[in-house]
Amino acid sequence: MHRFALAGNPNSGKTTLFNGLTGSTAHVGNWPGVTVDKREGVYKKFDEPIAIVDLPGIYSLSPYTPEEVIARNYILDEKPDCVINIIDATNLERNLYLTTQLLEIDVPMVLALNMMDAVEKRGDYIDEKALENRLGIPVVKISALKGEGLDKLMERAHQVCSVIRYGKTVIEDVALKHLIGDIKIALEGQGVSNPMFHAVKLAEFDEIEVLMHKDTVNMVEAFKKSHQYDGFGDDFEALIADARYKYITKYFSPTLKRKNKEKFVVTPSDKADKVLTHKIWGIPIFLVILFTIFHLTFSENLFFLGGLLPEGWVSFEGTAFEGVFGAGGINSPGVMLMSLVEILTTFISDGVATLLATSPEWVSGLICDGVLGGIFAILGFLPQILVLFLFFSILEDSGYMARIAFILDRALRKFGLSGRAFLPMIMGFGCSVPAMINTRTLADEKEKIATVRVIPFFSCGAKLPILTAVSGAIVGYFGVGNVDFITYGMYLIGMITALVAVVLMRETTLKGDTPPFIMELPAYHAPQLWNLVMLLWDKAKHFIHKAFTIILASTIIIWVISHFSFSWNYLSDDLMHQSILGGLGQLIQPLFTPLGFGSQLNGMGWVFAVAAITGLIAKENVVSTLGTLATCLIGTMIDIESDGGVGAVSIMIANTGITLPALLAFIAFNMTTIPCFAAVAAAKGEMPNKKKFNWTIVFWVITSYIVASALYLIGTAWWTAFLYLAVAIVAITIIKFTNKKREKIGK
Amino acid sequence: MIKTLDKFSIGESGVVISVSGERKIKRRLYDMGITNGAEIYLRKKAPLGDPIEVTVRSYELSLRNSEASCITLEVT
Numbered sequence: 001m002h003r004f005a006l007a008g009n010p011n012s013g014k015t016t017l018f019n020g021l022t023g024s025t026a027h028v029g030n031w032p033g034v035t036v037d038k039r040e041g042v043y044k045k046f047d048e049p050i051a052i053v054d055l056p057g058i059y060s061l062s063p064y065t066p067e068e069v070i071a072r073n074y075i076l077d078e079k080p081d082c083v084i085n086i087i088d089a090t091n092l093e094r095n096l097y098l099t100t101q102l103l104e105i106d107v108p109m110v111l112a113l114n115m116m117d118a119v120e121k122r123g124d125y126i127d128e129k130a131l132e133n134r135l136g137i138p139v140v141k142i143s144a145l146k147g148e149g150l151d152k153l154m155e156r157a158h159q160v161c162s163v164i165r166y167g168k169t170v171i172e173d174v175a176l177k178h179l180i181g182d183i184k185i186a187l188e189g190q191g192v193s194n195p196m197f198h199a200v201k202l203a204e205f206d207e208i209e210v211l212m213h214k215d216t217v218n219m220v221e222a223f224k225k226s227h228q229y230d231g232f233g234d235d236f237e238a239l240i241a242d243a244r245y246k247y248i249t250k251y252f253s254p255t256l257k258r259k260n261k262e263k264f265v266v267t268p269s270d271k272a273d274k275v276l277t278h279k280i281w282g283i284p285i286f287l288v289i290l291f292t293i294f295h296l297t298f299s300e301n302l303f304f305l306g307g308l309l310p311e312g313w314v315s316f317e318g319t320a321f322e323g324v325f326g327a328g329g330i331n332s333p334g335v336m337l338m339s340l341v342e343i344l345t346t347f348i349s350d351g352v353a354t355l356l357a358t359s360p361e362w363v364s365g366l367i368c369d370g371v372l373g374g375i376f377a378i379l380g381f382l383p384q385i386l387v388l389f390l391f392f393s394i395l396e397d398s399g400y401m402a403r404i405a406f407i408l409d410r411a412l413r414k415f416g417l418s419g420r421a422f423l424p425m426i427m428g429f430g431c432s433v434p435a436m437i438n439t440r441t442l443a444d445e446k447e448k449i450a451t452v453r454v455i456p457f458f459s460c461g462a463k464l465p466i467l468t469a470v471s472g473a474i475v476g477y478f479g480v481g482n483v484d485f486i487t488y489g490m491y492l493i494g495m496i497t498a499l500v501a502v503v504l505m506r507e508t509t510l511k512g513d514t515p516p517f518i519m520e521l522p523a524y525h526a527p528q529l530w531n532l533v534m535l536l537w538d539k540a541k542h543f544i545h546k547a548f549t550i551i552l553a554s555t556i557i558i559w560v561i562s563h564f565s566f567s568w569n570y571l572s573d574d575l576m577h578q579s580i581l582g583g584l585g586q587l588i589q590p591l592f593t594p595l596g597f598g599s600q601l602n603g604m605g606w607v608f609a610v611a612a613i614t615g616l617i618a619k620e621n622v623v624s625t626l627g628t629l630a631t632c633l634i635g636t637m638i639d640i641e642s643d644g645g646v647g648a649v650s651i652m653i654a655n656t657g658i659t660l661p662a663l664l665a666f667i668a669f670n671m672t673t674i675p676c677f678a679a680v681a682a683a684k685g686e687m688p689n690k691k692k693f694n695w696t697i698v699f700w701v702i703t704s705y706i707v708a709s710a711l712y713l714i715g716t717a718w719w720t721a722f723l724y725l726a727v728a729i730v731a732i733t734i735i736k737f738t739n740k741k742r743e744k745i746g747k
Numbered sequence: 748m749i750k751t752l753d754k755f756s757i758g759e760s761g762v763v764i765s766v767s768g769e770r771k772i773k774r775r776l777y778d779m780g781i782t783n784g785a786e787i788y789l790r791k792k793a794p795l796g797d798p799i800e801v802t803v804r805s806y807e808l809s810l811r812n813s814e815a816s817c818i819t820l821e822v823t
Contacts, residue, residue: 059778059779060774060778062774062775062778064771064774064775091804091805091806093780093804093805094779094780094804094806097778097780231764231765231783235773237770237773237774237777238766238773238777238782238783241774241777241778241782242777242782242783242784245780245782245784245785246784269807270790273791273800277791277793277794277800278794279792279794280794282793282794283794402809406793406798406800406809407793407794407795409793409797409798409811410793410795410796410797410798411795419798516771516772516775516810516811516814517798517809517810517811517814518772518775518776518779518808518809518810518814519808519809519810520779520806520807520808520809521800521807521808521809522807523807
């Protein structure tokens with residue numbers, strides 16, 4: 001099967017072209033060793049099918065970013081039969097810069113002039129024949145968005161794919177051309193393939209090439225000594241980049257006949273930007289958009305219309321659709337979809353429960369509560385995850401995401417992050433899973449790892465019940481404070497923890513300069529529905545796959561150890577304290593003593609540990625486990641549905657004697673420790689290797705331990721705050737000192 | 748008049764005469780079309796004064812002041 005590779009700049013319409021060519025055959029994976037998307041699919045309109053590989057979007061073939069190295073190595077090593085270079089015809093010069101580098105590789109090539117519809121709409125014209133003659137490869141005008149010219153493009157690609165094409169360079173400087181020619185001959189003598197490409201890169205003194213061809217480097221060094229270029233010195237990287245652009249402006253730019261001769265034209269995008277990145281209104285507008293997205297995903301009272309509606313205007317009470325439209329208000333699309341999935345899953349669980357009515361109790365327990373309960377708990381999140389993901393994809397696709405990064409970059413730089421990191425962190429308030437997947441928009445690997453690690457500290461929707469139940473019980477039992485105040489306070493502690501952790505990581509284990517922020521602000525355009533559908537379908541597939549594999553396995557394990565005793569007898573829910581998990585909880589209880597819910601609670605501290613462990617399945621479980629265990633304690637059924645678990649926690653307080661600071665520590669522990677399995681799986685997918693993933697788990701455990709114990713100790717004896725302060729000062733001094741020392745050595 | 752890009756005010760434009768700085772950043776600037784002779788027009792500054800948005804080779808590019816200070820231009 002022939003294999004064609006798609007190469008081009010980001011925002012050149014590459015993904016749209018790829019989807020247009022491959023349709024439903026596309027699948028997405030990762031390039032080996034990195035979390036950059038690898039898209040593959042099949043073009044089926046010819047007699048023989050053709051494999052299409054979508055290379056990462058790149059501006060150049062420099063050795064400095066993983067995407068560029070992937071694309072370069074793919075073309076050089078995997079030798080596709082043809083490279084389809086797609087360029088944004090509305091932005092000819094910069095897009096052709098990559099073309100001049102691709103031309104140097106010995107591979108058949110076709111140039112796709114995309115967005116021709118936009119060019120024509122402007123009244124401009126591109127002479128593709130002149131381009132074709134200059135480049136020596138076929139040039140085809142297409143519109144990936146409208147699906148125009150795709151078949152012609154593939155035909156031309158198919159024609160050239162079996163014809164050998166040798167690399168050629170656009171560098172015209174005579175002396176430099178000689179040097180490249182000499183290196184090329186030397187490389188050919190060594191039997192190196194793609195000699196032209198390697199020769200030019202060697203002349204650039206490209207990091208990768210210098211290591212690969214150590215014996216040929218001296219030719220470049222000798223040349224550099226004898227040739228000085230005005231304004232460049234011996235910076236040949238600059239010289240060659242300059243030569244490429246000179247060639248482009250000299251020969252390619254005239255192929256574009258512009259109707260409007262003004263140098264800097266005001267486009268519709270500029271008008272939109274006048275408002276959206278406005279000096280004063282830019283940030284408020286962003287906050288309103290953010291709030292609207294969360295509102296549409298999570299609100300049960302859409303646009304606060306609830307108060308205006310006549311009571312019970314859409315009461316579906318008693319019907320199967322109860323809950324879809326909400327009570328006392330209108331549900332947001334996110335909540336509606338979630339309720340629909342709930343109706344479906346309840347229907348299935350009820351059906352299965354009826355079928356298993358006669359089987360042993362542990363069988364129905366395992367299947368209904370363990371397997372189905374686990375899967376459905378996870379699938380229950382899916383609608384909201386997808387809705388949230390859809391909104392953020394629209395932001396990305398429309399070009400607004402780049403503006404958000406632009407607006408916020410300054411504020412985030414203080415923490416060693418770039419403007420793009422803000423969005424995934426804020427998404428964490430909704431759900432960690434899409435937030436972690438969104439970190440793919442971060443170019444810098446270290447920045448990305450740090451961001452993924454702190455996302456769970458932005459307390460997600462599923463952790464809110466823990467907050468309301470425990471703070472409700474604190475207010476009710478101790479009669480202090482205010483539920484809202486405690487809740488917001490805990491959210492704040494989570495955010496502060498995240499920011500402190502990011503700064504610490506960026507100063508120690510994930511050290512690195514803030515990545516450069518030299519990026520294109522693409523023109524705004526309407527998001528493409530088909531692209532979004534494909535993207536969502538892909539995310540849903542991944543998520544469901546995970547729900548049925550690692551998440552399911554972990555869920556079953558936790559169900560089994562919480563429903564079987566050490567002598568392997570099945571235990572019903574109300575006997576959980578006798579289970580393996582209960583036993584383990586009692587065993588590890590002393591570990592939680594510094595956190596206030598360990599051995600000091602008359603041997604009852606383990607209930608909190610067990611609740612936290614079941615929270616790994618889904619954080620909602622923390623409160624329901626506390627309810628179950630409260631039932632075990634007092635022997636009567638506790639209903640957590642009616643009061644959100646406040647009563648259950650109050651019983652726990654009465655029976656264990658847990659103190660107020662310890663309760664706060666318990667909330668903080670759940671907020672900052674290992675997130676639910678779904679989020680753990682998402683984090684694993686975004687980590688570059690196993691080691692980094694393992695350290696992430698360790699990081700979560702340690703952070704939650706430190707934050708929770710600090711809350712408990714300072715809350716119990718206020719003067720310990722000074723101890724923490726002293727330790728913090730010492731730690732900061734040590735970090736500063738070692739960093740300075742390292743810098744000195746570095747210099 | 749000659750000055751670096753970070754010293755420009757909104758609406759000013761100039762022609763690049765040199766690019767300095769760390770190799771990796773320099774290369775990125777070249778790759779994005781900021782080479783000697785390229786015309787740059789300062790469009791806008793972010794709400795907090797940094798980064799900035801410029802037009803170069805008829806597209807919009809954003810960069811930080813720290814990166815803009817590597818670019819020296821002849822004001823036009």
